[in-house]
Amino acid sequence: MSNTPVIAAVDGSEHSLRALEWARKEAVRHGCGLLVAHVLPDHAQLYAGRRASLHDASEPQEIPDPVRDWVRSLLGAGGPGLPEGVAYEALEGSVPEALRVIGSQARMLVMGSRGRGGFASLLLGSSSRAVASTAACPVVVVPHAERGAAPGAAPGAAPEADADAEQSAGRVVLGLHAAETPEDVLTFAFTEAAVRGTTVQVVSAYAIPPSPTLVIDSPFAVIPPEGLADEGDGVPAEREMLRSQTERLAPLRERFPDVPVEQAAVPGDPAGRLVIASRAAALVVVGRHHPRRTAMSLAIGSVAHAVLHHAHGPVAVVPTLKDDV
Known part of the structure; x- marks a missing residue:
């Protein structure tokens, strides 16, 4: 198996589910790993920063991440973890910058055309456009079902x-x-x-x-x-x-x-x-x-x-x- 993964950028939306399915098949074709990446929302990043600054041992070590649980339920085949060759990583920072950094060593980065926060009328979300414009690896944008x-x-x-x-x-x-x-x-x-x-x-x-x-x-x-x-x-x-x-x-x-x-x-x-x-x-x-x-x-x-x-x-x-x- 190749060490250069296909990365699927997800946020829990239907659009990112289509991208995840596409990326999973692509990783199988290339015989490489699949890395599922989620940029944490602002409130989760603030919580992580607060926990780190307080050094409170009573706080849970793992940041609550519903998207991680969603990915596990989709890909885990009934088990608590992920299948062999599939990894998950929660990222901090802005969506375009975080994905640009993690994509620097990727075979390709796959994402949906619109994210969870996009207006239904948009043909292409701002994050998809920004990542496609700046990433060092090929970026595959999978369109939403209507297109x-x-x-x-x-x-x-x-x-x-x-x-x-x-x-x-x-x-x-x-x-x-x-x-x-x-x-x-x-x-x-x-x-x-x-x-x-x-x-x-x-x-x-x-x-x-x-x-x-x-x-x-x-x-x-x-x-x-x-x-x-x-x-x-x-x-x-x-x-x-x-x-x-x-x-x-x-x-x-x-x-x-x-x-x-x-x-x-x-x-x-x-x-x-x-x-x-x-x-x-x-x-x-x-x-x-x-x-x-x-x-x-x-x-x-x-x-x-x-x-x-x-x-x-x-x-x-x-x-x-x-x-x-």
Whole structure:
């Protein structure tokens, strides 16, 4: 078993339960441990500080933590503890900072799109956005049920139609700018596809002049590399983008020979196209920062920001080493 864990951030809400279930399956796929992390609420942190300052031996050694008991009841299989390979840790501090610190050595950090304190109308909670913007590890945000679409479901299909589908049933969708997306992002996407035994669908978007006949929400074509012969009939911008994709993906194909690859070059907004693709995806993978941002910038890229807000399934936001140098 790998020493690098998958971390599930929980707060006892239904949203964090979905993240915990997703993270538990992910840890099994990777053969690694699962660490369940809960940032204590302010009143519990105040109690812990008071107890420590008074050094009162009569006070219980363990801080009351209903979320810990909730996790044990879910994962403990009827016993008082947690299964082998699963650990629980209560954290202090602000939610983004505490999770950023604990995630520094994680394979990935998984959290729900909204927490217990979020307004029902919010598409993405402030903590999820802040952690995805700053964590040193990949952050997977699992959307709440109202936004969900079962992996493998056809675009436009009702989410409940395939509610029991396995999360590994869909493909891994990679948002790629051939000239700019860092290698870490590609490696993460191919690794996730490999552990699932599924396909990587690579989606790149190109700008075109506005047209009244263009249907932005229309399905896009997936073209295999062998379909890029010079005598083809594709749009020049599309064909050039597909060629750039093929060149950029060549090293990944060599490293992951058993991972099928689909390539799609589509007109329009990249975030919108990734949201459409998320309807039939097990996971959407995007890079966090635009490479031209400064090393000290904490702002998340516009594509990642939009996909996090609107995707129908889990989204992995992958940082890069270049952001931290």
